Amino acid sequence: MKKKFNVTGTCIPKMHYMVDTSKKIDEIMEFIEDGEYFIINRPRQYGKTTTLFLLENRLNQDQDYLVISISFEGVGDLIFQDEMKFSKAFLKIVKRAIEFNDEKFTDFMENENPENLDDISTFITKLVKKANKKIILMIDEVDKSSNNQLFLSFLGMLRNKYLLRNTGKDYTFHSVILAGVHDVKTLKIKIRSDEEHKYNSPWNIAADFDVDMSFSSEEIKTMLDDYVDIKGVSLNKEYFSDRLYYYTSGYPFLVSKLCKIIDEKIMESDNLTWDNEYMDLAVKEILRESNTNFDSLIKNIENNADLKELVKRIILDNDDITYVTDNPIINLGIIYGIFKNENGKVKINNKIYEQRIYNYMSSLVETSIKIGVYNQRSAYIKEDNSLDIRKILIKFSEFMKHERSEKRETFLEADGRLLFLAFISPIINGTGFAFKEVQGGEEKRFDIVLTYNKKMYIIELKLWRGEEYHSKGLTQLGEYLEQYSLNEGYLLVFDFRKEQSKKGDIEEVTVASKDSVKRIIEVYC
Numbered sequence: 001m002k003k004k005f006n007v008t009g010t011c012i013p014k015m016h017y018m019v020d021t022s023k024k025i026d027e028i029m030e031f032i033e034d035g036e037y038f039i040i041n042r043p044r045q046y047g048k049t050t051t052l053f054l055l056e057n058r059l060n061q062d063q064d065y066l067v068i069s070i071s072f073e074g075v076g077d078l079i080f081q082d083e084m085k086f087s088k089a090f091l092k093i094v095k096r097a098i099e100f101n102d103e104k105f106t107d108f109m110e111n112e113n114p115e116n117l118d119d120i121s122t123f124i125t126k127l128v129k130k131a132n133k134k135i136i137l138m139i140d141e142v143d144k145s146s147n148n149q150l151f152l153s154f155l156g157m158l159r160n161k162y163l164l165r166n167t168g169k170d171y172t173f174h175s176v177i178l179a180g181v182h183d184v185k186t187l188k189i190k191i192r193s194d195e196e197h198k199y200n201s202p203w204n205i206a207a208d209f210d211v212d213m214s215f216s217s218e219e220i221k222t223m224l225d226d227y228v229d230i231k232g233v234s235l236n237k238e239y240f241s242d243r244l245y246y247y248t249s250g251y252p253f254l255v256s257k258l259c260k261i262i263d264e265k266i267m268e269s270d271n272l273t274w275d276n277e278y279m280d281l282a283v284k285e286i287l288r289e290s291n292t293n294f295d296s297l298i299k300n301i302e303n304n305a306d307l308k309e310l311v312k313r314i315i316l317d318n319d320d321i322t323y324v325t326d327n328p329i330i331n332l333g334i335i336y337g338i339f340k341n342e343n344g345k346v347k348i349n350n351k352i353y354e355q356r357i358y359n360y361m362s363s364l365v366e367t368s369i370k371i372g373v374y375n376q377r378s379a380y381i382k383e384d385n386s387l388d389i390r391k392i393l394i395k396f397s398e399f400m401k402h403e404r405s406e407k408r409e410t411f412l413e414a415d416g417r418l419l420f421l422a423f424i425s426p427i428i429n430g431t432g433f434a435f436k437e438v439q440g441g442e443e444k445r446f447d448i449v450l451t452y453n454k455k456m457y458i459i460e461l462k463l464w465r466g467e468e469y470h471s472k473g474l475t476q477l478g479e480y481l482e483q484y485s486l487n488e489g490y491l492l493v494f495d496f497r498k499e500q501s502k503k504g505d506i507e508e509v510t511v512a513s514k515d516s517v518k519r520i521i522e523v524y525c
Helices: 022-033 048-060 083-101 103-110 117-131 149-166 195-199 217-231 237-248 252-266 278-288 292-302 305-317 328-335 351-366 389-407 413-428 467-483
Strands: 038-041 065-071 134-140 175-180 339-342 345-348 432-438 446-452 455-463 488-494 506-512 517-524
Touching: 022 048, 022 175, 038 048, 048 065, 048 134, 048 175, 065 083, 083 103, 083 117, 083 149, 103 117, 117 134, 117 149, 217 237, 217 252, 237 252, 237 278, 237 351, 252 278, 252 292, 278 351, 278 432, 292 305, 292 351, 305 328, 305 345, 305 351, 328 339, 345 351, 351 413, 351 432, 389 413, 389 455, 389 488, 389 517, 413 432, 413 446, 413 455, 413 488, 455 467, 467 488, 467 506, 467 517
Parallel strands: 038 175, 065 134, 134 175, 455 488, 488 517
Antiparallel strands: 339 345, 432 446, 446 455, 506 517
């Protein structure tokens, strides 16, 4: 069986190219060895189920452990209607899981007939005593059942047994691991709406699970090592592992997806080589495709107005929002994998998500205004099939003058960014690729790195804030061009001064950089 990059379901080492996560498994093993109960709560497609699979394999190598790995996914809602249904279903699920690993418990469990949670508690006690092993209970996809009060009562029973065990008054599971998107405290309990009940967790015994499950650049390289060794592909591992991390921040699904795109869609079958340009092509491809991960991303943003507003502030205005997980809106964004902590500030989890959200917002603008008369693609393609960026900026300035400037009393910088991306999208669509780069500092510069037919262009968008800031901005843009080994850049300035406005002006300036003089074309609108 040939290996492949996997983006659906559990990753299996003999079937899939995988990151070496053995150090993460080692860290989780420390929780288990200490007899901790804990929750692996991470966003969708973050490797939770694969981690449980690898952890179970590790535990099965030790005769001191017996693993019971279960999930309530797919069993329906009927088992949660009353304690008897739940108790019998739980026994059946556990029996099936144990018999797969050790058939000697079959007769023992055949004689069990639990009718309530107290009977389940007694069964667990007898099972632990009979096994004479450290029994590990793993429950995957806990979100599917944890909005049900009966399941929470079940967790409360496990908590009580845990506390009694620690005082020598009961026998119970050595360690219990729950896995899901939510932590139990944040699950929505539909039965009652009062706040005390909503936040009173039945799982307050849980240890803080602080294992970083994202992939580092070094860990990503181990997957590329596996890929190169097996398939014989030639690639620059350092470059691709660094760039994969740069775009994804180590989000497992995105890392594997980008590799899968390069391997199956971009790399030529008769030339097993990854050219460096394949990375940007893969990013371009993933941003225009539809998948369940992106569907969930947009859905989660759209379904919460406060979260959507915060995302807009961060992604459009580059606002500095302090990372405080007690804030329910910030915490919700963390749970869904939208936010991350970067130097104590809330940032979008990764550049792929940031660009996907930006493209979505830009598309909403594109469909709400009439741009078509200004941005016919053929008008901006030169004879050598390169882009006439200068002409694009001039035409955009005309569009702003005739269609927008008189219709808004106020204009936010974010409006111009979205409008420009909406304006340029039909021109480069299918051939080009625009990726936004936000630069820090006083000006919160917004740069667009645009590629078209293997040529690169740097366009900076900014509001006019005075000569001093403008001069600094030119210098910074020159330095940015130096990073990309480009001699020419473009500056689009939104100038809304009532007096001395340069609106409609086109200027060319030069700035000195480290190794050369850079030419910058400025267009004011």
